[in-house]
Amino acid sequence: MCLAIPGKVVDKFETDGVQMGKIDFDGITKTICLAYVPDIRIGEYALIHVGFAIERLDEKSALETLEMFRELGVLEEELGAVQESPLAV
Amino acid sequence: MKYVHEFRDPELANNILSEIRAVATRPWAIMEVCGGQTHSIIRHGIDQLLPESIELIHGPGCPVCVTPLDMIDKALAIAAMPNVIFCSFGDMLRVPGSEKDLFRIKSEGGDIRTVYSPLDALKIARENPEKEVVFFGIGFETTAPANAMAVFQAKQQNLKNFSMLVSHVLVPPAIQAIMESPTNRVQAFLAAGHVCSVMGYTQYPPLVEKYKVPIVVTGFEPLDVLEGIRRVVVQLENGRYEIDNAYKRVVNFDGNIPAQTMLAEVFQTTDSAWRGIGIIPQSGWRLSEKYRDFNAETKFEVTGINTVESPLCRSGEVLQGMIKPHECECFGKNCTPRKPLGATMVSSEGACAAYYNYGRFTASA
Numbered sequence: 001m002c003l004a005i006p007g008k009v010v011d012k013f014e015t016d017g018v019q020m021g022k023i024d025f026d027g028i029t030k031t032i033c034l035a036y037v038p039d040i041r042i043g044e045y046a047l048i049h050v051g052f053a054i055e056r057l058d059e060k061s062a063l064e065t066l067e068m069f070r071e072l073g074v075l076e077e078e079l080g081a082v083q084e085s086p087l088a089v
Numbered sequence: 090m091k092y093v094h095e096f097r098d099p100e101l102a103n104n105i106l107s108e109i110r111a112v113a114t115r116p117w118a119i120m121e122v123c124g125g126q127t128h129s130i131i132r133h134g135i136d137q138l139l140p141e142s143i144e145l146i147h148g149p150g151c152p153v154c155v156t157p158l159d160m161i162d163k164a165l166a167i168a169a170m171p172n173v174i175f176c177s178f179g180d181m182l183r184v185p186g187s188e189k190d191l192f193r194i195k196s197e198g199g200d201i202r203t204v205y206s207p208l209d210a211l212k213i214a215r216e217n218p219e220k221e222v223v224f225f226g227i228g229f230e231t232t233a234p235a236n237a238m239a240v241f242q243a244k245q246q247n248l249k250n251f252s253m254l255v256s257h258v259l260v261p262p263a264i265q266a267i268m269e270s271p272t273n274r275v276q277a278f279l280a281a282g283h284v285c286s287v288m289g290y291t292q293y294p295p296l297v298e299k300y301k302v303p304i305v306v307t308g309f310e311p312l313d314v315l316e317g318i319r320r321v322v323v324q325l326e327n328g329r330y331e332i333d334n335a336y337k338r339v340v341n342f343d344g345n346i347p348a349q350t351m352l353a354e355v356f357q358t359t360d361s362a363w364r365g366i367g368i369i370p371q372s373g374w375r376l377s378e379k380y381r382d383f384n385a386e387t388k389f390e391v392t393g394i395n396t397v398e399s400p401l402c403r404s405g406e407v408l409q410g411m412i413k414p415h416e417c418e419c420f421g422k423n424c425t426p427r428k429p430l431g432a433t434m435v436s437s438e439g440a441c442a443a444y445y446n447y448g449r450f451t452a453s454a
Contacts (some may be wrong), residue, residue: 018238033238034353035347036345037345037347049231049313050228051209051235052238054283055339055345057338068097
């Protein structure tokens with residue numbers, strides 16, 4: 001559960017006054033809280049942990065990490081469980 | 090046994106390993122604090138690629154493993170109550186309490202839901218105003234900002250039916266406790282990269298000075314771990330002790346200030362029990378006075394908890410680096426990830442589960 005996965009910001013919006021966004025993880029899109037990286041822009045990458053962006057990441061590092069997670073099957077492990085959840089947004 | 094060619098950049102991995110071999114002349118014991126690093130080390134056989142004189146001691150940085158037994162028992166008691174929807178990260182469902190685990194409570198009719206984010210639990214609370222929704226807020230500093238935000242929003246939205254069972258633990262006090270232990274063998278630390286992405290590493294220079302111990306902020310990927318090890322070995326061999334950052338692409342000295350501001354708003358530090366280790370002063374967070382209405386522990390007045398740890402389980406010794414998982418008599422026999430005696434066999438970040446999943450049944454496997 002301590003895993004943080006890189007994802008790309010594809011949309012930004014506010015919900016109840018909180019900065020939220022759509023994040024694309026290698027084809028899987030999820031709604032994520034961006035309140036802790038308020039200046040992040042669409043097209044930039046961040047590390048995502050339990051539904052929150054915790055830090056920015058440059059594109060090269062993000063793509064390399066995603067590639068490694070994909071090879072290890074970690075993406076399905078982390079995000080697959082999310083998709084099964086009825087709560088996935 | 091894994092091989093270097095499985096690394097993302099085998100040439101770089103080989104170069105780092107060659108440097109470590111060239112510089113290492115004496116035995117050193119290095120602790121990787123974070124369970125994610127332990128997982129990476131065992132999965133990629135990093136410990137077996139290193140010179141024999143370098144020992145990696147697996148630290149207590151698996152939140153699932155160190156959540157104290159009385160908290161698990163409280164979670165079980167609350168989850169079994171009628172009218173409660175109990176929400177948790179999936180890893181916690183198989184953690185053994187004194188008598189049962191959350192899966193068992195679920196099979197007995199408890200409404201237990203696995204969520205990806207604490208904000209999912211908040212959503213469930215909004216959608217079920219007639220129910221009490223409780224979130225099991227565990228984790229290290231990495232996870233705490235998410236849980237803090239859920240409580241902050243619950244207060245802002247005046248959600249009366251949401252509360253959190255909080256069991257947050259902190260890395261720097263644990264490092265201090267390890268260094269103060271009379272049985273300590275650790276000579277250097279790989280600090281947990283994602284914890285530092287939130288908190289920065291402002292808290293480490295005093296520890297480095299006081300205990301004359303190198304601390305290197307380290308990431309989780311195999312190459313990150315190798316580089317962290319290389320940097321501590323260089324320091325150790327040269328008699329230096331410094332704070333260093335081998336995870337600069339994610340971590341800066343000050344950390345994530347908006348997240349720290351939210352943590353200071355919602356939590357305050359407290360003495361905290363660590364499963365298998367005991368109480369460490371000022372090593373946890375609890376809800377501050379302003380947010381006490383959201384404290385599930387007081388809301389549900391769970392009393393009469395009488396914790397009983399498995400007499401066979403040696404996870405405390407594993408968590409403190411005193412034994413390796415396969416040295417426990419129960420390992421792989423009456424304790425497996427499907428039927429765990431202790432929490433270290435549950436989470437994929439637990440040392441016992443990592444050893445089991447990657448076939449480390451003997452010292453030489």
